[in-house]
Amino acid sequence: DGGITQSPKYLFRKEGQNVTLSCEQNLNHDAMYWYRQDPGQGLRLIYYSQIVNDFQKGDIAEGYSVSREKKESFPLTVTSAQKNPTAFYLCASSTTGGSDSSPLHFGNGTRLTVT
């Protein structure tokens, strides 16, 4: 079955360390996204990519970095510059990167805890 795989499900890091969250999709989708979810704040867009080797900042990109070297993969690095990294991170994809009505398909998320 096609879908989006995020790994690991739970991740623990010490403050000051960079950490990379994995996101892989086999839906053949062009566009991929990273959202951060905090209680009571809904989902906020970190980065998105419409096509391989291209990506744009979302609303809260500071302290994060991404790459899109393959269509299937869109890893997110949470750097030590991110002041409040503990959160639930969701990866999503959609059929096109353009302006259409295609909904997002989500992975099951990675819960990152930084102490």
Next chain:
Amino acid sequence: AQSVTQLDSQVPVFEEAPVELRCNYSSSVSVYLFWYVQYPNQGLQLLLKYLSGSTLVKGINGFEAEFNKSQTSFHLRKPSVHISDTAEYFCAVRATGGGNKLTFGTGTQLKVEL
């Protein structure tokens, strides 16, 4: 830019009772509207979407939503809820004609009780 307001952070309801989860949006252009459901520690699943045409949209699990342009609302309804409907529900909006951004509301936690 678009914004979404979900005024109710929590909605408790008894099983088999009807429920309405409210969503209002703000946008200077036409929009597509979506409702997603999230079960604990999982990603979001699409419940339904409004693209154009009929203002009453039916989705999965017996949910429906009505688009009201004059009131800029897209409320989600179900005539009879089940315990398994307990989850968090998110309303989202995307501008038509340009842009990838899907803007989410802050979510409404639906708790169905026996």
